[in-house]
Every structure is written in C-alpha cells, then in structure tokens.
Amino acid sequence: MAIPLTMELCHACNRKSKHVTKKPAPLMPDLAEFMTTEEAAKVLGFHVQSIRNMIRTNKLEGLKIGGKTWLVSKKSLQEYLKETSGMSKNDPRRGQGQN
Numbered sequence: 001m002a003i004p005l006t007m008e009l010c011h012a013c014n015r016k017s018k019h020v021t022k023k024p025a026p027l028m029p030d031l032a033e034f035m036t037t038e039e040a041a042k043v044l045g046f047h048v049q050s051i052r053n054m055i056r057t058n059k060l061e062g063l064k065i066g067g068k069t070w071l072v073s074k075k076s077l078q079e080y081l082k083e084t085s086g087m088s089k090n091d092p093r094r095g096q097g098q099n
Contacts, residue, residue, distance in 0.1 A: 029063060031071070033073060033074055033075065034063060034071035034072060034073055034074060035071065035072050035074055035077070036069075036070075036071060036072070037051040037052055037055075037062075037070050037071075037072060039072075040060070040072040040077055043077060043081075044077070044080075044081075045089055046089070051070075051072060052070055054080075055070055055072065059080065060072055060073065060076045060077060060080060061073035061075070061076035062076075
C-alpha cells in the first residue's frame with residue numbers, strides 16, 4: 001500500500017519538500033462522559049475487577065486509555081442501573097443485560 005506524498009512548503013527549512021500525508025488523529029472523547037472503574041464499582045457496589053469484567057463482556061461500555069486504565073461510560077452505567085433496578089446484586093438476571 002503506497003502512502004501518498006505531497007509537495008508542501010516545509011516550515012522547518014522554508015523550501016518545498018516531500019511530506020508523507022497522514023490521517024488526522026482520532027478525536028479524543030469527552031472525558032466528562034466517563035468515570036473510573038473505581039467510581040463505577042462504588043456506584044454499583046461491585047469490586048473493581050467485576051467492573052472490568054463487565055466491560056469485557058459488553059455489559060458496560062468502556063474506553064481503554066494508556067496501557068491498563070479503563071474508563072466506564074456514564075451513559076452505559078445509568079442504562080445498566082435502569083435495567084437492573086429492583087434486582088439483588090446477586091440476581092443471575094443481572095448478567096443477561098446488554099449482550
């Protein structure tokens with residue numbers, strides 16, 4: 001796959017040179033729409049590892065940043081709370097949500 005080259009004025013050397021055209025970086029999501037796994041664990045009354053497992057099994061939406069850090073979508077947490085309201089924390093139906 002060939003990378004397209006363009007002739008542009010190089011700002012570093014003030015002459016025309018070939019530059020590789022790159023795709024723009026993806027936009028950073030609005031972090032106000034997310035919470036940490038620790039915060040989500042407190043809201044739901046679960047262990048932090050349970051929150052990570054819920055992200056992996058698509059019961060909650062999450063965003064991995066860096067190498068290890070997960071953020072939980074506040075919207076998906078609210079939807080999960082709505083779907084499971086009135087259920088015991090240990091109710092097996094809680095695991096059947098958004099799959």
